[in-house]
Amino acid sequence: xxxxxxxxxVETTGTMLRAAFAFVPFLPRLVRAAFxxxxxxxxxxxxxxxxxxxxxxxxxxxGESAARSLRVFLVAGEPSGDLHASNLALALRRRVPxxxxxxxxxxxMAAAGVAIVRDLVSDPVMGVWPVVRRTPDFFRLYxxxxxRFDTCPPDVxxxxxxxxxxxxxxxxxxxxxxxxxxxxxxxxxAWAPWRTAKLARTxxxxxxxxxxxxxxxxxxxxxxxxVGHPLFEHLAARGTDAAFRDELRRGMAPGGAVVALLPGxxxxxxxGCLPVILDAAKRAASTxxxxxxxxxxxxxxxxxxxxxAIRASGLDVRIAPPAQSDDAMAAADAAISVSGTATLHLxxxxxxxxxxxxxxxxxxxxSKVLLxxxxxxxxxxxxxxxxxxxxxxxxxxxxxxxxxLATLLPGGxxxxxxxxxxxxxxxxxxxxxxxxxxxxxxxxxxGA
Numbered sequence: 001x002x003x004x005x006x007x008x009x010v011e012t013t014g015t016m017l018r019a020a021f022a023f024v025p026f027l028p029r030l031v032r033a034a035f036x037x038x039x040x041x042x043x044x045x046x047x048x049x050x051x052x053x054x055x056x057x058x059x060x061x062x063g064e065s066a067a068r069s070l071r072v073f074l075v076a077g078e079p080s081g082d083l084h085a086s087n088l089a090l091a092l093r094r095r096v097p098x099x100x101x102x103x104x105x106x107x108x109m110a111a112a113g114v115a116i117v118r119d120l121v122s123d124p125v126m127g128v129w130p131v132v133r134r135t136p137d138f139f140r141l142y143x144x145x146x147x148r149f150d151t152c153p154p155d156v157x158x159x160x161x162x163x164x165x166x167x168x169x170x171x172x173x174x175x176x177x178x179x180x181x182x183x184x185x186x187x188x189x190a191w192a193p194w195r196t197a198k199l200a201r202t203x204x205x206x207x208x209x210x211x212x213x214x215x216x217x218x219x220x221x222x223x224x225x226x227v228g229h230p231l232f233e234h235l236a237a238r239g240t241d242a243a244f245r246d247e248l249r250r251g252m253a254p255g256g257a258v259v260a261l262l263p264g265x266x267x268x269x270x271x272g273c274l275p276v277i278l279d280a281a282k283r284a285a286s287t288x289x290x291x292x293x294x295x296x297x298x299x300x301x302x303x304x305x306x307x308x309a310i311r312a313s314g315l316d317v318r319i320a321p322p323a324q325s326d327d328a329m330a331a332a333d334a335a336i337s338v339s340g341t342a343t344l345h346l347x348x349x350x351x352x353x354x355x356x357x358x359x360x361x362x363x364x365x366x367s368k369v370l371l372x373x374x375x376x377x378x379x380x381x382x383x384x385x386x387x388x389x390x391x392x393x394x395x396x397x398x399x400x401x402x403x404x405l406a407t408l409l410p411g412g413x414x415x416x417x418x419x420x421x422x423x424x425x426x427x428x429x430x431x432x433x434x435x436x437x438x439x440x441x442x443x444x445x446x447g448a
Contacts, residue, residue, distance in 0.1 A: 051212025
């Protein structure tokens with residue numbers, strides 16, 4: 001064991017050093033992007049349009065029993081990944097009797113029967129400095145995973161998004177002969193297309209959940225099977241609480257509207273975006289009486305941050321607990337949301353939203369050069385047009401956000417078109433059996 005741990009320590013050190021100096025090969029790509037950005041965006045738009053009609057790829061028939069006990073290691077590091085991995089775990093248990101599940105994840109995965117070796121979900125980190133501060137912690141985690149793969153290798157590793165860890169873990173698994181599946185494929189194609197080719201060389205199977213990703217990853221040389229979007233399947237099974245909706249809207253004045261405010265699931269997102277969102281909401285309320293605001297809380301640990309920001313704003317805002325966050329979204333007429341999975345929750349419920357991103361001056365400048373995708377918001381990508389306003393914001397962006405929100409409220413200029421596009425997206429992505437298809441593909445790769 002001592003020799004195994006030493007080799008894992010050396011390998012982890014090399015991985016961390018390569019990550020620290022990842023900017024070196026990035027610089028020539030940045031220069032190239034300055035000259036090819038427009039052409040690359042046009043090519044990506046064409047691929048998005050080509051993927052609009054793509055349907056799920058049928059899964060291989062693995063039968064009702066496994067030839068041997070299958071050991072699957074799942075890796076998720078964010079709340080959305082925890083949700084998708086938990087539904088996948090349940091599907092694996094249905095489809096592969098005797099399957100053994102362990103991994104890195106959160107409370108939802110644990111509830112689905114996954115033996116959690118480390119919880120990265122309950123307090124996710126985002127941004128350069130928060131990650132740097134936790135470098136020793138990530139070093140130990142990565143080293144311990146390598147030791148685990150050397151001493152008790154699973155039959156297959158499944159990375160659920162979370163590219164910062166999973167792309168590196170895929171290379172480590174491949175060097176050990178362990179199949180690696182990228183489920184909820186990281187959206188590296190949007191901002192670092194060269195990493196799409198790297199992913200294709202590293203993983204054994206990509207199971208994307210967005211229809212246009214089938215063509216993108218196939219073109220990069222990856223074995224790919226689009227399985228559908230698990231979120232829409234999950235929300236359809238969950239349903240909504242009509243009583244909560246009625247209570248939230250009770251006593252509203254004629255012409256009133258409920259606006260959901262979604263500041264994200266990470267502390268850094270909430271600190272950076274919620275003050276801007278609340279400023280916009282306050283401005284909107286001053287010009288349109290009868291607005292009612294609700295924050296669907298992504299996690300209970302964020303409540304103190306959210307409450308403090310609301311007190312500072314002076315705005316009357318209700319907070320919906322995490323268990324009822326989707327009910328709050330379903331009750332809303334419009335929303336202001338950070339980018340990410342929350343925009344797909346809103347799309348499922350047919351709620352038009354202003355999508356905001358908080359970026360530094362340097363981040364905004366780099367995005368104009370590096371961003372290959374013509375849009376960032378997932379509903380816009382799925383519609384292949386900007387049906388929802390998306391804005392890069394700073395501390396003084398409240399007026400712009402409020403102005404965009406006005407166009408989506410009842411009677412607003414963009415509301416009907418946005419609602420129709422969201423209905424189309426829901427129809428296209430509501431394909432039953434997503435988690436089961438993914439489970440069968442994983443079982444076939446793992447030798448079940």
